Amino acid sequence: xxxxxxxxxxxxxxxxxxxxxxxxxxxxxxxxxxxxxxxxxxxxxxxxxxxxxxxxxxxxxxxxxxxxxxxxxxxxxxxxxxxxxxxxxxxxxxxxxxxxxxxxxxxxxxxxxxxxxxxx
Amino acid sequence: xxxxxxxxxxxxxxxxxxxxxxxxxxxxxxxxxxxxxxxxxxxxxxxxxxxxxxxxxxxxxxxxxxxxxxxxxxxxxxxxxxxxxxxxxxxxxxxxxxxxxxxxxxxxxxxxxxxxxxxxxxxxxxxxxxxxxxxxxxxxxxxxxxxxxxxxxxxxxxxxxxxxxxxxxxxxxxxxxxxxxxxxxxxxxxxxxxxxxxxxxxxxxxxxxxxxxxxxxxxxxxxxxxxxxxxxxxxxxxxxxxxxxxxxxxxxxxxxxxxxxxxxxxxxxxxxxxxxxxxxxxxxxxxxxxxxxxxxxxxxxxxxxxxxxxxxxxxxxxxxxxxxxxxxxxxxxxxxxxxxxxxxxxxxxxxxxxxxxxxxxxxxxxxxxxxxxxxxxxxxxxxxxxxxxxxxxxxxxxxxxxxxxxxxxxxxxxxxxxxxxxxxxxxxxxxxxxxxxxxxxxxxxxxxxxxxxxxxxxxxxxxxxxxxxxxxxxxxxxxxxxxxx
Numbered sequence: 001x002x003x004x005x006x007x008x009x010x011x012x013x014x015x016x017x018x019x020x021x022x023x024x025x026x027x028x029x030x031x032x033x034x035x036x037x038x039x040x041x042x043x044x045x046x047x048x049x050x051x052x053x054x055x056x057x058x059x060x061x062x063x064x065x066x067x068x069x070x071x072x073x074x075x076x077x078x079x080x081x082x083x084x085x086x087x088x089x090x091x092x093x094x095x096x097x098x099x100x101x102x103x104x105x106x107x108x109x110x111x112x113x114x115x116x117x118x119x120x
Numbered sequence: 121x122x123x124x125x126x127x128x129x130x131x132x133x134x135x136x137x138x139x140x141x142x143x144x145x146x147x148x149x150x151x152x153x154x155x156x157x158x159x160x161x162x163x164x165x166x167x168x169x170x171x172x173x174x175x176x177x178x179x180x181x182x183x184x185x186x187x188x189x190x191x192x193x194x195x196x197x198x199x200x201x202x203x204x205x206x207x208x209x210x211x212x213x214x215x216x217x218x219x220x221x222x223x224x225x226x227x228x229x230x231x232x233x234x235x236x237x238x239x240x241x242x243x244x245x246x247x248x249x250x251x252x253x254x255x256x257x258x259x260x261x262x263x264x265x266x267x268x269x270x271x272x273x274x275x276x277x278x279x280x281x282x283x284x285x286x287x288x289x290x291x292x293x294x295x296x297x298x299x300x301x302x303x304x305x306x307x308x309x310x311x312x313x314x315x316x317x318x319x320x321x322x323x324x325x326x327x328x329x330x331x332x333x334x335x336x337x338x339x340x341x342x343x344x345x346x347x348x349x350x351x352x353x354x355x356x357x358x359x360x361x362x363x364x365x366x367x368x369x370x371x372x373x374x375x376x377x378x379x380x381x382x383x384x385x386x387x388x389x390x391x392x393x394x395x396x397x398x399x400x401x402x403x404x405x406x407x408x409x410x411x412x413x414x415x416x417x418x419x420x421x422x423x424x425x426x427x428x429x430x431x432x433x434x435x436x437x438x439x440x441x442x443x444x445x446x447x448x449x450x451x452x453x454x455x456x457x458x459x460x461x462x463x464x465x466x467x468x469x470x471x472x473x474x475x476x477x478x479x480x481x482x483x484x485x486x487x488x489x490x491x492x493x494x495x496x497x498x499x500x501x502x503x504x505x506x507x508x509x510x511x512x513x514x515x516x517x518x519x520x521x522x523x524x525x526x527x528x529x530x531x532x533x534x535x536x537x538x539x540x541x542x543x544x545x546x547x548x549x550x551x552x553x554x555x556x557x558x559x560x561x562x563x564x565x566x567x568x569x570x571x572x573x574x575x576x577x578x579x580x581x582x583x584x585x586x587x588x589x590x591x592x593x594x595x596x597x598x599x600x601x602x603x604x605x
């Protein structure tokens with residue numbers, strides 16, 4: 001077998017391993033679990049509530065607030081490592097972070113101008 | 121220990137970023153002047169071309185951020201391509217966005233953000249910066265594909281594009297993480313050094329997964345199934361942008377990663393790209409034959425054209441000179457002009473007929489002969505008929521194939537030649553219907569094409585004709601881009 005085919009053999013082995021793993025997990029589960037069918041068990045599980053008919057009462061506004069939260073989340077993710085390295089970076093680092101925060105705040109300004117922040 | 125930053129070399133990115141922020145602010149605080157944002161956006165794109173030109177004239181290569189971001193002729197050539205494509209996309213967008221029930225300002229902000237990612241992509245020489253650039257390109261386009269939000273087809277387009285985009289990113293990231301594990305670095309130069317040794321067989325798996333991720337982005341068969349539905353459902357200017365700019369960016373990423381990173385492991389990537397190229401050309405063309413909607417036809421034809429662009433990549437390892445890389449650049453430039461042109465004419469015509477079915481183009485030669493002539497030129501160029509630019513695109517591909525000269529390369533060349541013949545059928549079918557069939561009933565309420573749309577058709581038709589007659593223009597650009605590399 002040439003070097004060329006041996007390289008692609010690795011790809012084939014990986015695909016085989018991936019399929020075998022899925023088969024193994026489902027197969028072992030099938031073998032060892034007891035089977036006692038009940039109609040209720042075949043209902044789609046959705047956190048304890050009825051999956052059909054009982055639409056949740058969660059307000060669509062929460063979705064927007066969750067999105068806005070991402071602005072501050074991203075800010076925090078980058079500010080922590082930046083704060084550790086601030087001393088050697090000096091004024092340059094400070095200016096860079098101010099620019100970064102200003103660009104992120106633009107997202108909040110956008111939401112504010114579009115009237116998303118009013119709870120009415 | 122501040123990082124060294126060359127602001128001249130970063131100027132295209134900075135100009136675009138400032139334009140994006142200004143567009144957003146203008147849209148928010150001066151909402152009663154809707155024409156201001158598009159004007160600002162097109163000015164910003166034109167302004168970003170200026171530093172690309174001055175950098176090209178100065179001619180010194182700049183490497184920043186530990187070699188993760190390099191500005192050289194290669195990057196500048198693609199920057200130029202992306203910015204010109206962005207400008208033409210803006211030109212074809214004005215009417216469509218102003219007429220429809222769309223948010224105006226955000227459209228331009230998202231479009232420019234995607235272009236910013238493309239300009240970054242051309243300079244990226246590190247897996248991390250390539251990935252960030254790719255996501256900057258993709259995420260705004262997910263939203264743009266669903267821009268007609270009251271249209272279920274547009275929603276379908278956005279959802280399909282989003283899911284496939286996320287899936288391809290996941291596959292690609294898995295491959296990249298394996299590469300990082302092997303090479304102990306994300307810089308392409310480090311990976312190139314590593315693959316020059318004798319990497320273990322599992323390294324082929326890493327390359328395989330990474331390239332499959334990119335294959336989704338450039339909609340190569342068998343990873344193409346999202347493209348026709350997304351192209352049909354998205355607003356026409358967005359479709360034009362996706363099938364030209366975003367596709368080209370995917371090819372640039374693939375080209376960069378193969379040229380600077382995987383090149384030494386050509387045994388691993390050449391067969392994969394060979395299969396992708398052959399399958400894309402053949403399947404794309406056969407599916408295009410059966411389409412009755414011109415947008416879907418162009419979608420399948422762009423899959424086939426993508427297959428042609430993969431041909432020089434599939435033989436690149438056996439070509440000693442830069443002719444395979446040059447072929448990719450030249451083909452992308454010509455493809456951009458002819459495909460954007462075709463979409464612009466389809467938009468101009470559909471403003472009158474309110475339809476993109478091929479049957480609605482019947483008899484166009486009598487009703488609107490100027491647009492019929494233009495569309496005929498673009499169709500013949502896409503088919504590769506001299507003296508239009510498309511023939512030169514095909515020519516550089518076959519030159520790369522002959523430079524490689526291996527059996528695999530010649531077989532791929534034969535497949536490409538057969539496909540060029542098949543493609544001629546469906547391109548010429550549109551032309552035949554325009555000139556020889558009877559026009560259907562006249563539809564009411566025509567909307568005239570604006571100056572901007574006409575200008576876009578004008579620019580692209582000039583490129584298609586001039587480059588077809590004087591191909592040296594693009595050939596020289598291709599040589600310059602790869603001269604030092």
